[in-house]
Amino acid sequence: MSSTHLRAWLAAFAMLIGLIGSASAQDKADAKADPKTDKKAATIKILLPETLYKPAEVRIEGVLTKQSGAERSFVTPPLDAGKVYIYKVEAVIEPNNYTKIIRTREVNFKAGEELTVDLRKKDDKIADDVRIRWVPTPKDIVKKMGELAKIGKEDVVCDLGCGDAVMIITAVKEMGAKKGIGIDIDPKRVSEAKENAKTSGIADKIEIREGNILKLDAKDLADVNVMMLYLGDEMNIRLRPMLWNALKPGTRIVSHRFIMGDWKPEKTITVKGEDNDEYTLHVWTITGKEKDGKFDKKVD
Ligand SMILES: C[S@@+](CC[C@H](N)C(=O)[O-])C[C@H]1O[C@@H](n2cnc3c(N)ncnc32)[C@H](O)[C@@H]1O
Missing domain, CATH: 2.60.40 (Immunoglobulin-like)
Structure with a gap:
């Protein structure tokens, strides 16, 4: 036609x-x-x-x-x-x-x-696109996530869907991580994140990128060895094959609230925040054995 x-x-x-x-x-x-x-x-x-x-x-x-x-x-x-x-x-x-x-x-x-x-x-041959609404993680909860993932001075910490960059700024400034990388699709969040990096005095250690986290390649995450997430079960399951493929053995993934389909967390904790709410946090470590092409069909 x-x-x-x-x-x-x-x-x-x-x-x-x-x-x-x-x-x-x-x-x-x-x-x-x-x-x-x-x-x-x-x-x-x-x-x-x-x-x-x-x-x-x-x-x-x-x-x-x-x-x-x-x-x-x-x-x-x-x-x-x-x-x-x-x-x-x-x-x-x-x-x-x-x-x-x-x-x-x-x-x-x-x-x-x-x-x-x-x-x-979902049809894995015709990928869905996904958008998650911005809801920030409180700073005291970010610190608990950092403790769970044992963030230290050797770490390059990334937040996929970084919002205002609270996770990576806290990881660098308060936990001594050597670099923070934040990626977000929303230009408003990207400029807030850049501004916050500047005002926190560590802009040289923070890299903010605008983009869709479902379109990333392994090379985009080449240096990352801690991944911090606050997204959703539907988003995490779609990110999982890319994370398995891109992240080196030893990399920790720490998630506020949401899981990774049938990939069991190594540890799950519930903590009380300064706001008196309860927060569930999960951590996984990439072993290198995940990269078997296995894909969870349970989340549509
Ligand atoms: C729940 S908020 C979490 C923000 C931050 N990680 C935190 O914990 O404070 C989710 C963030 O992901 C971003 N986001 C949603 N869908 C996205 C996509 N497909 N690619 C990149 N960023 C996305 C939103 O703009 C939002 O800032």
């Missing part, structure tokens, strides 16, 4: 998505055939996870659709027979109030077809 042809009916389809979002089953049936031509509509059924913090947002070719629920159905305008149409379907899935999973699929179909796009589970 030429891109001109695709664009020409995209506008029509965008309108139809909006209309059909709340249409009855009869409306959908009427929309399927055009009696004056031999054109036929296609039906796209989309399956989504059932238990979510809020209904998933679905976009078809960038257009926000209106339906809700775990099973949704969209009907295209009448399409030319024999041509292959290619569509991008994107869902923003929120399993809890701090995680957004962005799941994308490209579907190919022809006029008259009924197809199902199953977005209920």
